[in-house]
Amino acid sequence: MSAHITVFGSLNYDLVVSTPRVPNGGETILCDSFATHCGGKGANQALACRRLTPRNIGVRMVGRVGLDSFGDQLKSGLFSAGVDVAFVERVGPDSGIAVILVERSGQNRILVNAGANGTFTPDDVKLELFEHEGQLTSLLVLQNELPLPVVLAAIDLASSHGIKIVYNPSPMDMSIMTPEVISKISYLVVNESELSAMLGQSITDEQLTDQDTLIPYLLKFHKTYDFAGTIVVTLGGSGIVYSVYDKTAGFVEPIKALTVVDTTAAGDSFLGAFVGGIVDHKDIESSIKRGAAAGCLAVQKKGAAESIPILADVQKLLQ
Numbered sequence: 001m002s003a004h005i006t007v008f009g010s011l012n013y014d015l016v017v018s019t020p021r022v023p024n025g026g027e028t029i030l031c032d033s034f035a036t037h038c039g040g041k042g043a044n045q046a047l048a049c050r051r052l053t054p055r056n057i058g059v060r061m062v063g064r065v066g067l068d069s070f071g072d073q074l075k076s077g078l079f080s081a082g083v084d085v086a087f088v089e090r091v092g093p094d095s096g097i098a099v100i101l102v103e104r105s106g107q108n109r110i111l112v113n114a115g116a117n118g119t120f121t122p123d124d125v126k127l128e129l130f131e132h133e134g135q136l137t138s139l140l141v142l143q144n145e146l147p148l149p150v151v152l153a154a155i156d157l158a159s160s161h162g163i164k165i166v167y168n169p170s171p172m173d174m175s176i177m178t179p180e181v182i183s184k185i186s187y188l189v190v191n192e193s194e195l196s197a198m199l200g201q202s203i204t205d206e207q208l209t210d211q212d213t214l215i216p217y218l219l220k221f222h223k224t225y226d227f228a229g230t231i232v233v234t235l236g237g238s239g240i241v242y243s244v245y246d247k248t249a250g251f252v253e254p255i256k257a258l259t260v261v262d263t264t265a266a267g268d269s270f271l272g273a274f275v276g277g278i279v280d281h282k283d284i285e286s287s288i289k290r291g292a293a294a295g296c297l298a299v300q301k302k303g304a305a306e307s308i309p310i311l312a313d314v315q316k317l318l319q
Helices: 041-051 069-081 115-119 148-160 192-199 211-225 266-279 284-298 311-318
Strands: 003-008 012-019 033-039 057-065 084-090 096-103 108-113 139-142 164-167 187-191 230-234 240-244 248-252
Touching: 003 041, 003 266, 012 069, 033 041, 033 069, 041 057, 041 069, 041 139, 041 266, 057 069, 057 115, 069 084, 096 115, 139 148, 139 266, 148 164, 164 266, 187 192, 187 266, 192 211, 192 230, 211 230, 211 240, 211 248, 230 266, 230 284, 240 284, 248 284, 266 284, 266 311, 284 311
Parallel strands: 003 057, 003 139, 012 096, 057 084, 139 164, 164 187, 187 230
Antiparallel strands: 012 033, 096 108, 230 240, 240 248
16 A cells, blocks of 8 residues: 555444433433444544545554453444454453533533553554554554553654654643653644643634634744644634644634534544545645545534545535
8 A cells, every 4th residue: 555544542432322411410301312333532533534535545543442342343343444453452351431422502521431442551552553564654643542651652652763643632631742742743633722721821712713813822832842743723613723833824714514413523533534635645734624524524413433424525525
């Protein structure tokens, strides 16, 4: 294959409750529906990369699932979609679980039990995980749903071998967001709250719709962290701002969804399409536009894996 993407991260089995609203403490309410889905930020991003990347580009998932039936479904689901799962290990006893509450507004709240994801140690991070057919992977995609020392070990190993890293630091933990760590990242993909946390400076709702105000925040980030890579900030329905160190900064208009049903996999769909564009040799703005279209399509369907669109639908939306 001409290029290859490796996603190192979590696989979770999602238990999704649709509810009119989140109950108050001690309160019981009737929910609208209950469903189960394969998920986890790592698995969702691997699936998104596969669905939103040309077939000549390989996609590998590196992670762990339990010896339970959830693990069977998580691994077989990715395999059926065309993701390389040779490095998805089966360890006991339990797979990662996410309990997701989705309000009628589309807003979600998520509780996660790490399960097998939490069994990784830094010593488990080997270069062979990031190799394919004798060559190093083109891009390594990381999030924060594995133990943080494992994430740091992966960043250090990949960086030392010249592998470009796409880092989506979610859930955010400022203890590892140091200039030394950030300097090893090629593409940093965050939302506005994560950018605010890293800068220690709040961003108002009014500023979210004013790219001329937001872009200086990105330039400040480059200076604060001595960051020579590309930062992409997703702003939900307000669009995306980005900055390439010492080259350019810009704004991409949002693609508005007709109806917001479930936002669960919107960010992962964006990232998968963006990564696919980068590996497919598209420029930053074109890759971001792919991501915006993928996120728009994702929020119009329920579920995590089920809502991730395919490349053909994204390209059609962008025409």
